[in-house]
Each structure stands twice: as structure tokens, then as C-alpha cells.
Amino acid sequence: MTAPAIAVGGLRHSYGDLDVLEGVDLEVAPGTIHALLGSNGAGKTTLIRILSTLLKADAGEARVAGHDVASAPAEVRAAISLTGQHSAVDDVLSGRENLVLIARLRRVPDPGAVADALLARFGLTEAGARRASTYSGGMRRRLDIAMSLIGDPRVIFLDEPTTGLDPEARREVWAAVRALADGGTTVLLTTQTLDEAEHLADRIAILHEGRIIVDGTLAELKALIPAPTVEYVEKQPSLEEVFLAVVGAKEMP
């Protein structure tokens, strides 16, 4: 088996008295899409921020692309890309200028050509010369993700990449993420929408009360609750039901 792209062991973090991560263990295989599910405040963003070197863990170990996030943050940063919850786009610059800026910061040869290629790939060629502030939510997200791809990072973190997008824009983002993994990039994405995890992820981990309580493929997760009893119609459990069952929610919607 190849070395994991992301390896997290016993990771802890608290904000003052509030323990957010209480010993997270997680492994993500290279070239796969791993979804991190959890309720609001479960600590998904905290975990992503630690893995992308924006935040220091209180305890535990985290290695990304073979480098320790605490002792070798520069090597980690060279290997990763982060698309945070708030779109990290410069509103005053045009879409193309945003891409050129990141390409220059990453010392990519011929930033202009890289920018044009990404604009074309994400359907933004026509909007490329317009200021990013004029973009729709979906266009901003696509630009944001396009900016994350510059320099071909081996690991990409997507923190709730489709929050606030309409279904069509969501599908566009899904296609882009799928294409990334097909190209060999490792993707760790957080989401609250369960069908997103169901559609995209090779493996799904559920973060609840500071720990990963379940980690497996969709089929493995579905096997966690008893097979449906056959009465009149067979009803396969949806991932949403699995999620609510394993986190121990009191009532079904």
C-alpha cells in the first residue's frame, strides 16, 4: 500500500475551554476524494485549518504529502492548496488577474497561459476580463477552485465547496472535483450536504464530538445500520439516514 497523502493521529485542538478536536485519527489515500461529514461546529474547519498550516494543533500528529504540518509547514504549503469556506478571491482584480497573481506567487512558468487555460477549463473565458466582484456565486466558486489548482498541488482541501450554490453550480463544482481526483490529486472536502458526499467521495468520514466516529466507503457505511426489513417496499437507507443514525440524532426529519 502506498503512503497516505494525509495521515492524522490523535489530533487535539481546543479554543479556550471548548474542546473541538479530541483525538482525531484519519488517513486519506493518494488520488482519492475523502469527504469529512459533520454538523455545524463539529470541528471540520478546525481540522482543515490545522492540515493547511493555518492553525497549530494542541497535541497529536498530522502529516500531509509526507511532511509534518508542525515541523515542516513550508514543505506542506508547497504541496497543498486550500479553498476555504469564504471564497478567497480578490474582488478588485479580474478573474484572469486573480489567476495570474497566484501563478506568479507559485513561480509557475508563463502565468498568463496558465490563467487562460484555467479560465477555459472552468468556463470563465468570457468573464475573465471582468472584476471578480461582478461574478455570480457559482462563478466565484469556480474561480476560487481554479486558483487552487495552479501549480498542481498534490493535496487539495475544499472546505464546504458548494455551500450557497444553486444545484446547477453545485454540479459544475462536483465535476471539477471529480476531474481532479481522476488526475491523481488527493481531495479532502468537508460538507454538510450528505448527497454531496454520496456523489463525490470514495470514502466518507464522520466527525462527531471531536472524533472520527465512522470512516469507510458508502457501502460500508450503509452496512452499519441493520438491513431494511422487507414489508411492502424495500427502502435502502440514504446516507442521510446513516449519518443521523451513527451520530445518534433523536429524530428523523
Place this chain on the structure above:
Amino acid sequence: MTAIADTAILTGRSLRHITRSPDTIITTALMPIAFLLLFVYVLGGAIDAGADRYATYLLPGILVITIASSVSYTAFRLFVDLQGGIFERFHSMPVARPAVLWAHVLTSLVATLVSLGVVVLAALAMGFRSSAGLGAWLATAGILAFLTLALTWLAILPGLTATTVEGASAFAYPLILLPFVSSAFVPTETMPGPVRWFAENQPVTAVVDSVRALLAGEPVGADLAVALAWIAGILVVAYALAKAAYRRRIG
């Protein structure tokens, strides 16, 4: 080397913000020019100096006000950067971390110097005249650039710590008012005891008196050393506080 290249790239980015919204330069220069007009043409009649001479007397203090109003935009720009995700993007990239703040500082220097130029031109139109030679002008520019650097690092602090846009730029108000309790508008000898003591022992008076002497082609004397000491002191304290706030913010 990469830190310098990163700083250059990021400075180019924020300078583009200014060329895209030149109103920040105009509004920066507008208030000092309004003060010039007010004092030269409205209040100047009651101040026994004559319009031309008063404009010349006034300009150094007005330039300090220009710097204070300009650096408040630096706090604003930094605040806006932090609100969006772009700061975190830079921090999660292989970008030298000091470059992110220094880009804002260099942009502030450039924007402020342009605003100062605009205000000097306006003052020339109102009768400001200087007998200073090239050396004195360069010395003036040097003092003002040094002051801008110090006040910019002071502005970085609210830019990093403010929770609202208003909070980020409000710190400039005391800085803008400080010249009024100095030798900028009237000689300190006319002020009552405690006010006079404050006016004579605060940094704006030393800076204003130095610049005024330089522009008049007169010897500067001890004021210059006092002014430079004040500015260096502000710079060291502001830089240390800004760095500490940055570490707290970034973690």
C-alpha cells in the same frame, strides 16, 4: 530572495487596488486641502499673517494630517483582506509570511507620497512658496516618508484587530486631531499653560517645526533630532505591537 519577490508581487496587487479606486487618493487629499482652504481663506484673515505667508506656515501640519488620513486607508485595506479568504489563501501557500504585511506597508508608502504631492500642489496654488533647495526638499520627503512608515505600522494594528470596518479606520481621528494641538496652525506661545506644555512636547510639533525650517531654507536645529527620535520610537513600538497582533491573529 523569495521574500522580496513575494513582497513585490503582492505590492503590485494592492497598488492595483489603488489605481482601480483612485477615489482613496482623492479623499485622502481632500480633507487636508479643505483644511488648507478653511484656514487660509476663512480663518486666515483673523490670523495676522497674510494669505501667502499663512499657507506657507500651515503646510507642514497639513502634510501630517494627510499622512494620518492616508494610513487609515491602509488599516481599511488590511481589514478587508482579512475579512475575505484571500489572506488565508496566501498563508496556506508557499509565500513568505512577512511579504503579506510588507506589501500593505509599501502600498501605503506609495499612496501616501502621491497624496502628499497632490496636497503640495494645492498649497502652491494657494500661495505656498518655498526657498528650499533640492537637498532640503529631499530631507523633507525623507522625514515624511519615515513618519508614514511609522504611522503605517501603527495602522496595521487596528487593521489586524478591528472587528468592524469603522473600527479599523477610526483610529486615525486622534492622529488627525493631534496637529491642532501643536505648532501646526498657531505658535504654541499663544496657548494656555498645560496645553502649551502638551503641544511643545508632542511629536507633531517637532516634525512640523523641522519641516517648516527645511522648507523655509533655515537651519533645522535640535527639532530634527527630536522629530526623528519620536518617529523611530513610534515605529519600534508600533512594529512590535503589530507583529504581536499578527501572531495572535494567524496563530
